[in-house]
Amino acid sequence: MWRRDSEGRCICNACGLYERANNGQKRSLRQTRGKAPYKRPNQVCSNCSTRSTTMWRKTENGEEVCNACGLYYKLYQKHRPLELKRWLDDFFRMKFLQFKRSYKLLQIILKNELVVFLINLTYIPL
Structure with missing residues (x-):
C-alpha cells in the first residue's frame, strides 16, 4: 500500500504511518551511523590503562574501568590481571599472522599447481 506524504510525494505505507504518528519523516538509513568505540577525553582505565x-x-x-576489566571485576571480585590482556592481545595477533601466513601459502600452492597443470597440458610425450 502506498500513501502520500505532506508534500504530496508517494511513500510506502510504513513511512506514511510513521509520519502521521510522529509529525515528521523517518530518518533515512544514510543518516544513521554505526557505533564507534567509546572514547572520553583523558579517560584511562585504572586497571589496564x-x-x-x-x-x-x-x-x-x-574506579573507572574499561568494559573488560569491569566485567572481570563483577564476575570474580578482583582486578583483571594485566597478563590476561597481554595474552589475549598476543593470541589474536598470532591468530591473524597464522591466517595471513596460511593464506599466502595457499596462494603459492595454488599458483604452483596451476603452473604444473599447464606444463602437463602442454607436454606431449613422444
Whole structure:
C-alpha cells in the first residue's frame, strides 16, 4: 500500500504511518551511523590503562574501568590481571599472522599447481 506524504510525494505505507504518528519523516538509513568505540577525553582505565572501550564501568570502589576489566571485576571480585590482556592481545595477533601466513601459502600452492597443470597440458610425450 502506498500513501502520500505532506508534500504530496508517494511513500510506502510504513513511512506514511510513521509520519502521521510522529509529525515528521523517518530518518533515512544514510543518516544513521554505526557505533564507534567509546572514547572520553583523558579517560584511562585504572586497571589496564586502555583509552578506548565500548563502555566505561565503575567498580565498587568508584574506579573507572574499561568494559573488560569491569566485567572481570563483577564476575570474580578482583582486578583483571594485566597478563590476561597481554595474552589475549598476543593470541589474536598470532591468530591473524597464522591466517595471513596460511593464506599466502595457499596462494603459492595454488599458483604452483596451476603452473604444473599447464606444463602437463602442454607436454606431449613422444
